[in-house]
Amino acid sequence: MKNYDIARILHEIAIYEGMKGEKFKPRAYEKAALYIGSLNDDLGTIYKNGGVKALMELPGIGRNIAEKLVELIQTGELAYYEELKKEIPVDITILSSIEGMGPKKVKVLYEKLGITNIEELEKSIREKRVRDLQGFGEKSEKKILNGIEFFKKSHGGRFILGLVLNTFEDILHQLKSLDTVKNVQLAGSARRMKQSIGDADFLAASYKPDKVMDFFTSMPEVAHIHTKGTTKSTVRLKSGINCDLRIVPEESFGAALQYFTGSKQHNVVLRTMALHKGYKLNEYGLYDKRNRQIAGRTEESIYLKLGLPLIPPELREDKGEIEAARDGRLPKLVGYDDLKGDLQIHTDWTDGNNAIIEMAQAAKKAGLEYIAITDHSRTLEIARGLNKEKLKEQEKEIKKVNDTMKHNEGITILSGVEVNILKDGSLDLDNNILKEFDIVGAAVHSYFSLSKEEQTKRLVSAMYNTNIDILFHPTCRVIQKRQPLDVDFDKILDVSKETNTILEVDSSPERLDLQDEYIQHAVENKCKLIIDSDAHDKSHFHFLKFGISQARRGWAEKKDVINTLPLEKFLKSLK
DNA sequence: GCCGTTTTCGGCCCGACTGTTTTCAGTCG
Known part of the structure; x- marks a missing residue:
């Protein structure tokens, strides 16, 4: 039984307990469900290695739930749950x-x-x-x-952030232009840069909330008004996304921003911390015993009064960031302006839309100093993969463009390829061809459902090839469409370190591969990362923002991401 | 049901909005 299935059952029990009128059990089960649902390690394995005791050491899991977990792991069923279902047999x-x-x-x-x-x-x-x-x-x-x-x-429905963020930026822009609005920002999971979001939370400071709410609920993109009040309104856009707008006075803006950015779990911990200090924290501010506001105008003031430095939104998931902040151990996250290169780019030689020179110019505009052209190799027929003759031809073209660009526009173009990893782990280009490129990325594009052993062996075998610099989109997941490859990820990390094979964070909004949790494991294991756009069009360089945010959510620092290095140092750090 | 810098017992985040009420329960974030 997978973590996902166990989490679902705990979630359903939480609802059943709610039906019974229980006040706190639902929260306990829900908390356990959330934790297990986001857990990377297999619960069954944890139990196998450490028994019931190991389960009870997990946050939010005590004796009672641990015993239920054991029953689920051992039998695949849970008597308590079956009873509840029998009592109220609904599609809960x-x-x-x-x-x-x-x-x-x-x-x-x-x-x-x-x-x-x-x-x-x-x-x-x-x-x-x-x-x-x-x-x-x-x-x-x-x-x-x-x-x-x-x-x-x-x-x-959840929506893929990278595909909807510009809609929100439009709305933000409209709200900003109102003279009744003092300050406005996007909060919620979009501000935390989660890969996908359920809704969008806007926050504004205004002393004339009625006017702002009137505007918000009558925007042309609004399809339906769920609720409309003076401090909170919810609408559904024509695209199907629900959007909240909250309005607070200016002196509460920071507190509200903090609160509505979440996550929920992160906030619960902060509020509890406030209570311990004799304070009360709500979306209007931090208040002392006499109910005087002691912080709230800025987010930073809230954290400061709680004895913490400002925690970047991407980290606010109650996954150790509060403890790290308290102990001065917060990572110095890789910044949104730190990238100097982009090492996975496609052109009209295969499945891209633009010529080499157009991609180079767009990259330069995006602030990059070097890029690699990495079109697909021959077996990827769907993308018109290049054979060795075509690749030679392309290399000449790259050299030609590079010579002019390097001097005139200050961007260097490296020659590269995205070589296909075949079913048995071999590559579809010979080593004597691969060694000619400045940089080589290898990627899986087929046989996504091999057994864990076969799949792991396949990737490992490619990583041992001395010509392979990067493993492109390592887990091959596509958000809401394809599960990550079933591989022994710890083994992949070990081999990545041993062979100096860089793991990619592919920034394509539907991929974001590696994803945050895997990135965090890679960082903990001191593996090298690279953040690429996987651009297939000259407009795709803004994808990098989403790859960077994923890396930040995975606690990656600048030093972990090697395309933050200038070109010479970057090239030296390759295999 | 979980948990411990007030606590192994007695707390558990807190406010807004809606609809159905006639002061509040349910839901949401």
């Missing part, structure tokens, strides 16, 4: 994920109308049977119906 995850539906409403609907799933719920509403229930009315029927429609369209 889906029903409670509908906007406006929580444990209590799901329970009433089952007990009074026998509703167990989304179809039955929709039918009952259409028959106007829900409005007569205690606590429901015509408006709640409409609201739930709306939620069902949204659910069907977005199937529980």
Whole structure:
């Protein structure tokens, strides 16, 4: 049983406990579910190695939940959960994920109308049977119906940040231009630069919130107004994304920004810290015993009064950053302006849209000093992969462009290739060809579901090749589409270090591969990283921002990312 | 059900909005 399945069961138990009216059990189960869902190491393995004791050492897991975990790991089932399900046999995850539906409403609907799933719920509403229930009315029927429609369209939808961020920047821009708005910023998971987000949280400072709310709810991109108040409104955009706008007075802006940036877990810890110091922390500020605001205008002031330095948003996940901040151990994260090179770029020689020179000019504009052209090798037919004759020809072209660019525009173009790793770990270009390139990246593009042993052996074998400098998009995951390769990642890290093979952070918004958690493991193991755009178009260099943010979320420092080095030093650090 | 710089017992983050109420429960973040 995978962590994911265990997390789902704990999540469902949390909802069941909520139905029973339990106040704190839901939170305990939910916390455990969240932790296990985000855990990289296999829970079964942890149990095998350390027994029940090891499970109980995990945060949020005590004797009771640990014993349930053991039952799940050993038998794949949990009697307690089965009992709950028998008592109220409903499609609980889906029903409670509908906007406006929580444990209590799901329970009433089952007990009074026998509703167990989304179809039955929709039918009952259409028959106007829900409005007569205690606590429901015509408006709640409409609201739930709306939620069902949204659910069907977005199937529980999260949006890939890199594909929607510019929409938010537009809205931000519009809000900024209002003279009733003093300050405005994007908060929430978008500010923490999570790979995907459920909604967008805007925060503004204003003394005329009514006017700002009127504007916000009547923007042309708004499809539906969920709620509208003087400090908080929620709308759904035509693209299906929900957006919140919160408005606070200027002296509370920092506190509100801190609070609405989250994460929830990070905030719970901060609030508890405040309590221990005799303070109260809410979105309006940090208050002492006499209810006087002692911080809140800036985010930094809040952290400072709690005895902490400002923690970068990308780290705020309650994954050790608060302890690190307290002990002065916060990493000096790689910065958004630190990259000097980009070592995975495609051109119209294969599946890219632009010529070599166009890509070089765009890279220069993006502030880079060197790039590598790395088109696909021959077996990748879908991308019109290059054979050795074509590659020779391209190399000549690169030299030609490079000679003019280097002197006239101050950017160096390296010759490279994205060589395909075949099923058995061999490469589709000979070593005597590979050794001619300035830089070689190897990547998997097929056979994604080999056994863990085979897949690990395949990657390791490529990394032992002395011509391979970089492992491109190492896990091959595509967000919401393809799971990461099943590999022994610890082994990959060991071999990366042993062979000096660099691990790539591919910045393409749908890839972000390596992803944050894997990056953190790589950093802990002192492996070298590189952040590339994987640009297929001259407009793609802004992808780098998303790769950098992923690296920051993985606690990577400048020294861990070798394309922050100037060209000469960078070249010397290769195999 | 979890947890410990007040605590092995008794706390557990806290405020906004909505809809159905007639002062509040449920939901959300």
